[in-house]
Amino acid sequence: MKITAFNGSPRGERGNTHIMVEALFKGAAGRGAEVENVLLVKKNIKHCTGCFACWTLSPGKCIIKDDMAALLDKYMNSDIVVIASPLYSDYVTGIMKDFMDRLLPIVCPRFEKGKDGQTKHVKRYGKYPAIIMMSSCGFPEQQQFELFKLFCERKIRSGSADVIAQIYRSQGELLRETKPKLIPFIEKYKEVLAKAGSEIVEGRTLSPGTMEELEKPIIPEEKYTRFVNISCNKIEE
Ligand SMILES: Cc1cc2nc3c(=O)[nH]c(=O)nc-3n(C[C@H](O)[C@H](O)[C@H](O)COP(=O)(O)O)c2cc1C
Secondary structure (H helix, E strand, O other), X not given: OEEEEEEOOOOHHHOHHHHHXXXXXXXXXXXXXXXXXXXXXXXXXXXXXOOOOOOOOOOOOOOOOOXXXXXXXXXXXXXXXXXXXXXXXXXXXXXXXXXXXXXXXXXXEEEEEOOOOOEEEEEOOOOOOEEEEEEEOOOOOHHHHHHHHHHHXXXXXXXXXXXXXXXXXXXXXXXXXXXXXXXXXXXXXXHHHHHHHHHHHHHXXXXXXXXXHHHOXXXXXXXXXXXXXHHHHHHHO
């Protein structure tokens, strides 16, 4: 099983989202999956220009010459793709949005009704990778991912993408913390992520127990807010 993560964080491997991907991959690789972590910040991905050449002039191929052609091959040759992005203004980063817009060549221009009765594009290929949505954010509550969840629900309802797991982490700024008293909490969360990775390889889904564990705060919300505000005080001093 080939799993590829596309991470849209501008921080790349220095980021919180990277830590989540690596922990998930530890579990997945432990069950024999071939994993690859693509940091989109290191790639040359131009904006979609809306020319629709990928539907007209060169069906299935974008005419922009940058790294996206190779990334599309990686995407389509994966069994599972992890769309990993920090939460920026309640949604994905600009880097990830450009990447997602540039996936347009993998569908056809023709319209059809989706399972939810709303119109979607006809698929170009017989097989697409299943998708894991993953995000980290700075605020303390899991409700911060409402927009992300709605995006996934729309994909699932219409049948346009097979979203097999959604992994969201509020309190994301804790993940890179090195304070000894925080380490056990962070490690516990990483272990749950590794378990999620092994479950995905075994059954392409997450057990209800693991989903529940993934949603739990790393530390109580009030403690996290205090921790952030103390750090802010130090910056402002
Ligand atoms: C421009 C910008 C916008 C952000 N918007 C949000 C937001 O809407 N909600 C939130 O909880 N955190 C927000 N954050 C915080 C990031 O989501 C958080 O720090 C995340 O864990 C960063 O992940 P990374 O280290 O992988 O880049 C924002 C950060 C930046 C720089």
